[in-house]
Every structure is written in structure tokens, then in C-alpha cells.
Amino acid sequence: MNLDLTRKLAVLQATAADLRTSSVVFRDTADMVTHREFQTELAEYLAFHRSRGDVPDDPAGFAGVEVERLGRVLNSIGEFVKAQLELGQALLNPKQNSLSREQIMEGKAAADKAFTALVENQHRLAAGFLNGDLTADSGVIDVVSEL
Numbered sequence: 719m720n721l722d723l724t725r726k727l728a729v730l731q732a733t734a735a736d737l738r739t740s741s742v743v744f745r746d747t748a749d750m751v752t753h754r755e756f757q758t759e760l761a762e763y764l765a766f767h768r769s770r771g772d773v774p775d776d777p778a779g780f781a782g783v784e785v786e787r788l789g790r791v792l793n794s795i796g797e798f799v800k801a802q803l804e805l806g807q808a809l810l811n812p813k814q815n816s817l818s819r820e821q822i823m824e825g826k827a828a829a830d831k832a833f834t835a836l837v838e839n840q841h842r843l844a845a846g847f848l849n850g851d852l853t854a855d856s857g858v859i860d861v862v863s864e865l
Contacts, residue, residue, distance in 0.1 A: 719771065719772065719773065719774065720767075720772045720773065721850050722850055723767065723772055723773055724772075724773045724774060724777045724780055724781070725777070725781055725784075725850075725862070725864035726864060727763075727764060727767070727773055727777040727778075728777040728778045728780065728781035728864065729781075729864055730760055731760075731764075731777055731778040732778055734756070734757060734760055735778075737753055737756065737757075738757070741753050764777070781864070784851075787846070788846075788847075788851060788861060790846070791843065791846030791847060794842075794843055794846065795843050798839050798843065801832075802832060805828055805829070805832055850862060
């Protein structure tokens with residue numbers, strides 16, 4: 719399956735659905751003909767690529783599942799970051815003037831545990847992304863626009 723083509727066709731399917739909804743107000747014959755040609759060409763293009771196995775039967779449905787998957791991955795990343803921030807805040811509480819030896823040892827144990835889990839969590843979270851899920855533009859990483 720061609721993931722990039724599938725995502726682009728999902729966007730076209732969504733556009734076609736919006737056009738179908740708005741087509742009831744088309745009054746100009748040229749607009750009606752163009753709309754019909756677009757729908758026909760898209761249907762033929764989809765059928766061709768489905769028959770070759772390039773795209774799933776429903777690219778828009780597939781993209782919806784992909785968005786849900788990415789949502790779960792991003793939520794996991796958010797939970798991981800939140801846990802790390804809470805650990806840091808607990809250790810660096812500005813209201814405390816001093817730390818006891820016991821607090822320092824507890825903090826060290828928590829930091830050691832977090833560090834040990836860090837690499838494992840990074841790999842687990844990174845495994846949630848497929849090639850083509852993310853884009854890097856000018857050093858900024860983001861989810862591709864098709865999703």
C-alpha cells in the first residue's frame with residue numbers, strides 16, 4: 719500500500735464529499751459539469767489504484783483510523799512528559815527551604831527509575847509513528863498536513 723497516495727486520496731475524498739453537499743446550490747451548468755467530471759475522475763482514479771492494491775478500499779476511513787492512532791501516540795507522549803515534569807516539580811519544590819537526606823534519596827531513586835525507563839519509553843513512543851506521519855520543516859517537527 720502506498721501510504722502517501724492513500725492520505726492524499728483521503729483528502730480528495732473529503733473534498734468530494736464537501737462538494738457533493740454544496741452541489742445542490744450549483745446553478746451554472748459549467749459548475750455542474752465540472753463537479754460531475756471531478757466526481758467521475760476521482761471514482762475512476764480510486765478504482766484503478768484500489769485494483770492495483772495501492773490504496774485500501776476506503777482511504778478516508780483509513781485516514782480516520784490513522785488520526786485516531788496518532789492521537790493515542792501523542793496522548794502517550796503527553797502523559798510521559800507530564801510525569802517527567804511532575805517528578806521535577808516534586809524535587810524542586812520552591813516552598814521547601816531544605817531537603818532531608820531521605821528526600822534526596824527518594825528523589826535519586828525516582829530519577830534513576832525515570833532515567834531507566836526513558837530510553838524504553840522513547841522507543842515505545844517512537845514506534846507508534848509510521849514513516850510519513852511526521853514532517854520536519856525548518857527544524858520543526860509536526861504531523862503531516864494530510865492527517
